[in-house]
Amino acid sequence: MQPYEERLTAPRSWWAVCVLVGIVCALVALPFGTLPLLGALVAGVAVSAVITSSYGSARIRVVGGALVAEEAKLPVTALGEGEILDPEAARDWRLHKADPRAFMLLRAYIPTAVRVPVTDPADPTPYLYLSTREPRRLLDAIEAARETSPAA
Structure with missing residues (x-):
């Protein structure tokens, strides 16, 4: 018998939303200069990607x-x-x-x-x-x- 395993991964479109969240964060930081803008972009993408990944990590076995x-x-x-x-x-x-x-x-x-x-x-x-x-x-x-x- 072959064991069954499935990961309920989030759809690809959700990863595009992670990039959009990063862009929105960067726009919020725009008045503070280039370095905060880049930091907000990276942080926004990273945090939303971690949330998306954890939500899509559910497994059925x-x-x-x-x-x-x-x-x-x-x-x-x-x-x-x-x-x-x-x-x-x-x-x-x-x-x-x-x-x-x-x-x-x-x-x-x-x-x-x-x-x-x-x-x-x-x-x-x-x-x-x-x-x-x-x-x-x-x-x-x-x-x-x-x-x-x-x-x-």
């Missing part, structure tokens, strides 16, 4: 019989049959269908997602909502891990 999504780590044996959410269904589950007890790793710039029920009665989390660019591959990896799990 299926390894060692467990699904790991950010701080959530559940054995695949505690998960039910997942469902693929197309962009419209994903939006519905993010908004009016959402359960406040659910674990949601969502990124609005990723239109598709999966919803995986948590079947462990000791866990109050009803389901995991995970934004993913490869929903079929993620569910296949969970199923493959479940089949090879010792408790299966």
Whole structure:
């Protein structure tokens, strides 16, 4: 079984916005001279790039019989049959269908997602909502891990 790993990276357009933030910072520093202008440009781009990078560093992995999504780590044996959410269904589950007890790793710039029920009665989390660019591959990896799990 090949382990599954996906990083929910920010779209390329967000990196262009980082440059624009740097330019705005430079314009604010313009009255103070060239050196502060250059410092503000570099600082603005750097700070916004760090923020963009950290927001886009979320990972989803299926390894060692467990699904790991950010701080959530559940054995695949505690998960039910997942469902693929197309962009419209994903939006519905993010908004009016959402359960406040659910674990949601969502990124609005990723239109598709999966919803995986948590079947462990000791866990109050009803389901995991995970934004993913490869929903079929993620569910296949969970199923493959479940089949090879010792408790299966």
